[in-house]
Amino acid sequence: xxxxxxxxxxxxxxxxxxxxxxxxxxxxxxxxxxxxxxxxxxxxxxxxxxxxxxxxxxxxxxxxxxxxxxxxxxxxxxxxxxxxxxxxxxxxxxxxxxxxxxxxxxxxxxxxxxxxxxxxxxxxxxxxxxxxxxxxxxxxxxxxxxxxxxxxxxxxxxxxxxxxxxxxxxxxxxxxxxxxxxxxxxxxxxxxxxxxxxxxxxxxxxxxxxxxxxxxxxxxxxxxxxxxxxxxxxxxxxxxxxxx
Amino acid sequence: xxxxxxxxxxxxxxxxxxxxxxxxxxxxxxxxxxxxxxxxxxxxxxxxxxxxxxxxxxxxxxxxxxxxxxxxxxxxxxxxxxxxxxxxxxxxxxxxxxxxxxxxxxxxxxxxxxxxxxxxxxxxxxxxxxxxxxxxxxxxxxxxxxxxxxxxxxxxxxxxxxxxxxxxxxxxxxxxxxxxxxxxxxxxxxxxxxxxxxxxxxxxxxxxxxxxxxxxxxxxxxxxxxxxxxxxxxxxxxxxx
Numbered sequence: 001x002x003x004x005x006x007x008x009x010x011x012x013x014x015x016x017x018x019x020x021x022x023x024x025x026x027x028x029x030x031x032x033x034x035x036x037x038x039x040x041x042x043x044x045x046x047x048x049x050x051x052x053x054x055x056x057x058x059x060x061x062x063x064x065x066x067x068x069x070x071x072x073x074x075x076x077x078x079x080x081x082x083x084x085x086x087x088x089x090x091x092x093x094x095x096x097x098x099x100x101x102x103x104x105x106x107x108x109x110x111x112x113x114x115x116x117x118x119x120x121x122x123x124x125x126x127x128x129x130x131x132x133x134x135x136x137x138x139x140x141x142x143x144x145x146x147x148x149x150x151x152x153x154x155x156x157x158x159x160x161x162x163x164x165x166x167x168x169x170x171x172x173x174x175x176x177x178x179x180x181x182x183x184x185x186x187x188x189x190x191x192x193x194x195x196x197x198x199x200x201x202x203x204x205x206x207x208x209x210x211x212x213x214x215x216x217x218x219x220x221x222x223x224x225x226x227x228x229x230x231x232x233x234x235x236x237x238x239x240x241x242x243x244x
Numbered sequence: 245x246x247x248x249x250x251x252x253x254x255x256x257x258x259x260x261x262x263x264x265x266x267x268x269x270x271x272x273x274x275x276x277x278x279x280x281x282x283x284x285x286x287x288x289x290x291x292x293x294x295x296x297x298x299x300x301x302x303x304x305x306x307x308x309x310x311x312x313x314x315x316x317x318x319x320x321x322x323x324x325x326x327x328x329x330x331x332x333x334x335x336x337x338x339x340x341x342x343x344x345x346x347x348x349x350x351x352x353x354x355x356x357x358x359x360x361x362x363x364x365x366x367x368x369x370x371x372x373x374x375x376x377x378x379x380x381x382x383x384x385x386x387x388x389x390x391x392x393x394x395x396x397x398x399x400x401x402x403x404x405x406x407x408x409x410x411x412x413x414x415x416x417x418x419x420x421x422x423x424x425x426x427x428x429x430x431x432x433x434x435x436x437x438x439x440x441x442x443x444x445x446x447x448x449x450x451x452x453x454x455x456x457x458x459x460x461x462x463x464x465x466x467x468x469x470x471x472x473x474x475x476x477x478x479x480x481x482x483x484x485x
Contacts, residue, residue: 038349041349046349057322057323057326057350057353058322058347058349058350059347060320060321060322060323060346060347060350061320061346061347062347069321072321072323073321073322073323073324074323075323076299076321076323076324076327077323077326077327159297
């Protein structure tokens with residue numbers, strides 16, 4: 001039985017939900033530490049989270065989200081045997097939602113659990129990279145989302161991952177679970193999120209994910225340099241077409 | 245001395261060069277998560293290396309971290325550097341622990357972890373930028389905490405302070421004790437002559453024990469402005485911090 005969960009809350013400028021998320025997490029006996037990774041320079045987030053008893057660390061590099069930097073920093077700061085990530089922009093979630101994600105790990109049903117939330121903006125990203133994954137890493141092509149607002153996994157998954165500092169972090173985590181034959185499940189949380197990201201931003205995210213997958217496949221010797229270049233160009237074009 | 249340098253951030257090669265220059269006979273161990281990177285950097289600097297999970301104490305036990313004189317956490321993750329500071333201080337009792345800070349907003353966490361020296365590359369950028377774009381303003385120069393000094397500089401261009409003698413400036417801070425004031429001319433010549441009168445492009449340098457610099461600057465500023473008002477009857481308010 002795993003006894004210690006580190007909850008890592010990733011916070012950008014939208015920090016409205018942070019106090020409630022911390023208070024909710026404090027009520028859960030299995031969560032032993034709450035770490036807020038502040039992606040902005042907003043000092044209020046620091047003060048509020050500290051006051052409520054969370055540990056706070058600023059993301060190591062400034063700049064556009066750098067999701068992998070935040071995830072990595074949060075992990076290094078944590079001590080738990082189970083690492084749970086929660087994006088603050090998911091809004092306010094209750095104990096039941098958090099429990100759906102970490103419970104399968106505590107009961108040894110799974111090693112890594114990814115929460116699925118309904119999000120229109122994810123469509124472009126998911127469709128674009130699924131076909132690439134079918135070709136390069138078919139074992140993880142069946143997931144419904146590749147960027148998750150809430151997820152949890154055993155510490156060893158994050159200890160051994162090659163951290164991508166951008167949007168590709170989660171893809172590398174998923175590929176790492178394959179390497180170690182770990183059990184990954186998705187949980188549909190029945191939540192709907194309204195995100196107001198432009199299609200340009202979504203296409204940037206999709207580009208980054210595609211680049212991460214192709215570079216990883218190259219390192220894993222699944223493809224050669226020339227094929228990597230061809231794939232990169234092909235998928236960039238595909239995204240462009242989808243946007244237009 | 246024995247040194248442990250951890251992490252392969254941008255700054256690590258500068259750190260290793262500095263150690264080699266100051267202590268060529270020092271024993272240096274470089275540690276990174278990647279075997280390939282550790283090996284490459286070690287061969288570049290002709291030093292020892294090891295690799296592994298950077299938060300696993302056994303990685304450091306292997307290289308006898310408990311007898312190290314200096315440990316430097318130089319990864320590109322502040323969270324990891326904080327954990328390394330704690331590890332070196334609390335587990336291995338390394339006497340001197342330094343760490344690179346990637347985001348200066350984390351400074352309090354570094355201090356809480358017990359760091360002896362924070363290597364803050366952004367401080368140099370800030371101070372250079374300020375010096376580059378401003379005249380007639382006091383700039384606090386970045387000096388490592390351990391030197392226990394405040395250094396303030398002001399390059400005078402506008403008329404405000406021109407003609408003021410060095411002794412007049414020194415008088416303003418004479419009660420503060422050991423505060424050193426001198427002038428660096430445009431040509432880079434150091435001037436200590438109390439009767440010297442400031443000319444355009446001269447820089448006034450104030451060196452004081454830590455914590456006294458700001459007060460010294462305030463007094464000099466007030467004194468120069470007072471003189472200006474006496475001379476012209478106009479409050480210019482030009483020389484600000």
